[in-house]
Amino acid sequence: MSYPYCGRFAPSPTGPLHFGSLVTAVASYLEARAHHGKWLIRIEDLDPLREPPEATGQILHSLECHGLIADDEVRFQSRRHQAYQSAIEQLLARGKAYRCSCSRKQLQANGGRHPNHCRDGNLRADSSPFAIRFALEDESCQWQDQLLGPQHQEIHGELDDPVILRKEGFYAYQLAVVVDDIDQGVTDVVRGSDLLEMTAPQQQIYRALGATAPGWLHIPVILNDQGQKLSKQNHAPALDDTKAPANLFEALVALGQKPPPELAQQSASQILEWGQANWRRDAIHLTSQ
DSSP: OOOSOEEEEOOOOSSSOBHHHHHHHHHHHHHHHHTTOEEEEEEOOOOGGGOOTTHHHHHHHHHHHTTOOOSSOOEEGGGOHHHHHHHHHHHHHTTSEEEEOOOHHHHHHTTTOOTTOGGGSOOOTTOSSOEEEEOOOOEEEEEEETTTEEEEEEEOTTTSOOEEEOTTSOBOHHHHHHHHHHHHTOOEEEEEGGGGGGHHHHHHHHHHTTOOOOEEEEEOOOBOTTSOBOOTTTTOOBOOGGGHHHHHHHHHHHTTOOOOGGGGGSOHHHHHHHHHHHOOGGGGGGSOO
16 A cells, blocks of 8 residues: 555664653654554664663563554664665765775864775775765755754765764664665654754765655754753653553643643543644644753
8 A cells, every 4th residue: 555654763772762752753653644644663773782682672662552553564774784785885886985994083183084085986895994985965955844944954075974884884874764764665754853964964865876855854852951852871761651641641742732631631542542633743843842
């Protein structure tokens, strides 16, 4: 079955789900449901050094407890290495990517330029160690965010070139997210505004792989009491899965949806039903984070 709208929630399993992640999951879920679309879950488990073995199970359990059930099988990026390697080989062959032996310190010392002239493509495949970077083109990029409105970002080739395969051999987010969004037919992405700056480079990667970029909707991030983004790095507490209705109610409040107080006494499924029937994307920006 073909869907006019396909969204997804794609957490990295670096720890259990926290409230900030739940808000993003609820927003992406309700946006998909409001469009009578498909909603997917993808686990972006690309960095085993940062991923506790129990985290993936914790995240999927939390989503299930909160009634956030995907319309297809959960995808795991750790099982998709062949697809990412194929995309890298395609990009290398077309001069859209290059091997880079420069260290971060070297790049910083040279104002972001490559002292080893990596973009010239003279680094052999048997050289070691090296990363692979996407070769960005200079661009004055403009796009329409579905919540934030017109966006503009200046892209500088070489200075901004993102790593797509790390020296340690791990595939990078910037590549994998695009490859999987294309493969899964994702038409629209709802994510936190902390990822806004990644949009323009990702749009170039979509084009380089012969695809059209999805629609973008960047929601405000949830902040802790210190004004920091609620995140695992800032020790955000794990969701209490036994309080799913209360968590969902608070997520709707954070998204500016103004749920009626009596809704807090309903079940998780009833709260999501109300959220779907009353979803207003344009209300999100009215809430203060």
